[in-house]
Each structure stands twice: as structure tokens, then as C-alpha cells.
Amino acid sequence: MDATSEPIVIPAGVIFDMDGTIADTWQHHFEAYRELGRRFGQELSEEAFQRLFGTASSSVVTLLAGDDLTEEQIAGLAAEKEVLYRRLVEDDLRLTKGVRRLIACLRGHGCRLAIASSAPRDNVAQVLRLAGIQDDFDVILGEEDVSVTKPDPEIFLKSLQKLGLGADECWVIEDSLHGIRAAKAAGIFCVALTTTHNIDELGEADLVVDRPADLLERLDVAPG
Structure with missing residues (x-):
């Protein structure tokens, strides 16, 4: 991560994948x-x-x-x-480094949050319960909520609809190639984590960081 990079303005909404993004599963x-x-x-x-x-x-x-x-x-x-x-x-729940702090920061700045996962809803609910963050998300979608899974953009388009936001108002945070391609197909800015793939494999994303903690360091959190 380039420490001299300009701070990044927090968007109106952020859509998280779960496996490899919120939890290291x-x-x-x-x-x-x-x-x-x-x-x-x-x-x-x-x-x-x-x-x-x-x-x-x-x-x-x-x-x-x-x-x-x-x-x-x-x-x-x-x-x-x-x-x-x-x-x-x-x-043995393993959260990605800094994800709790990132979620708290985004919520504290009025950002609406969603989860859009290819996993069953029971899996998503378990991770959120164990992590104690089940009340932090406005929208939660799992594999049961779509007819076609990633890399099809359906789950991200549905997330935007439920958040009441446009593609240009949101980010997606992903770790998988399928997820990145789905986000880009939906027209959404995509942040990729290197939790499951090397940085060289994540070139289709708009921004690549190692962990949520690294993204948090890049955010413009100065008081308005």
C-alpha cells in the first residue's frame, strides 16, 4: 500500500462479500x-x-x-x-484483520452496508453471530436470494436495489475473481483483498489492499 496516496472518500454504501472478506474461511x-x-x-x-x-x-x-x-x-x-x-x-472463527474496525468506521460515517455472499444464508448468519456484527448490516443476501451466482452480477444488482443506491454510490469489497468480475459487471467500484489470491491475479479490481485494516488506513475519516 502506498502511504502517500490521497485519502479515499467513504461512499454512501459498501457491499461486502463474506468468505475471504469478512471471515477467513x-x-x-x-x-x-x-x-x-x-x-x-x-x-x-x-x-x-x-x-x-x-x-x-x-x-x-x-x-x-x-x-x-x-x-x-x-x-x-x-x-x-x-x-x-x-x-x-x-x-474456530477467523475474522480478517481489521474488519470489525472497518465496519464500525463505515457505520459511524453513515455508510449503508450489505452482505452479498455466494454462501447459504445459514453460513452468513453464523459468522455474523459469532463475530457479534449481525446488527451492522442493512441488507444480507445469500445464495438462496439469486437465481445465478457470481460472476453473474445479479446479487450485487439486487443489493443496490435493496440499499436504495446507485452503482456509482457504492463499493464492493471482494476477494475472489468471480466476485470481482460480478462487481465490475454491475458497474460498481471494486476493492479486492489479497486474502485468497495474489495481487497479480486481482488486476480487474479498481483497488487492491491486503486486509480490511489496510483499507481503513486509506479512508478519509476527517470530521466534516
Whole structure:
């Protein structure tokens, strides 16, 4: 991060992804999928999972269990995986560095906040409950709230509608390539975190920082 950069004006709204953005859950998801894959004789590699991180669970389940399953079977296996994942998170929640302070700062400056996650709403609710930030968000959307997941922009467009704001009034904070592409397709300024990808992979974002704490340092928080 360039310490000489001009302070950045806080927007009217910020839309957060959750996995890799609010909570560092990559390892929890990977371990849950790996356990599921072993039932089908598949050993999920970190490299393969990295490419899929940020997409709907049905995509990873299909990779592990095969594409000859019915939609009901895929949904059932995806639900089993999420139960495994939530058990891991319940005992070991890891928030990204500075995210609580960033959220408090944004709220304190009148910024409206949303979560737009490809994860099930139960996963989102668990993280918010454990972190004690469930009351800080005006809008919360999960995979059940859209018909098409990221990189389609539907979830971000719906977030804008529910926030009552235009694309030019908001930021998206993301970590995945799918999420960045969805934000840009929605016409929204995108801040990318390097929590799950190297900076060289995040060139489609408008701004790249390592962690929420680094973004907080860049904000113009001078009293008006």
C-alpha cells in the first residue's frame, strides 16, 4: 500500500462479500469439501479448490461427486458439506484483520452496508453471530436470494436495489475473481483483498489492499 496516496472518500454504501472478506474461511471450506470428496474416492487439491472458491457449493460438489447426479442429490450433498463447514467455523472463527474496525468506521460515517455472499444464508448468519456484527448490516443476501451466482452480477444488482443506491454510490469489497468480475459487471467500484489470491491475479479490481485494516488506513475519516 502506498502511504502517500490521497485519502479515499467513504461512499454512501459498501457491499461486502463474506468468505475471504469478512471471515477467513478458506481452510474451513477446503477441509469440509475434502472430507466430502473422499466419500467418492476423490482427493481435492488446494489448487483445484482455489479456482472454485467463491462459487456456489453445487459446482464443487459436481466436481467431486460427478455430473450424473440429480439436482436433489447435489443439493443434499451440498447441504451435508455446509454442516461440516459450520462445525469447523463454530470452534474456530477467523475474522480478517481489521474488519470489525472497518465496519464500525463505515457505520459511524453513515455508510449503508450489505452482505452479498455466494454462501447459504445459514453460513452468513453464523459468522455474523459469532463475530457479534449481525446488527451492522442493512441488507444480507445469500445464495438462496439469486437465481445465478457470481460472476453473474445479479446479487450485487439486487443489493443496490435493496440499499436504495446507485452503482456509482457504492463499493464492493471482494476477494475472489468471480466476485470481482460480478462487481465490475454491475458497474460498481471494486476493492479486492489479497486474502485468497495474489495481487497479480486481482488486476480487474479498481483497488487492491491486503486486509480490511489496510483499507481503513486509506479512508478519509476527517470530521466534516
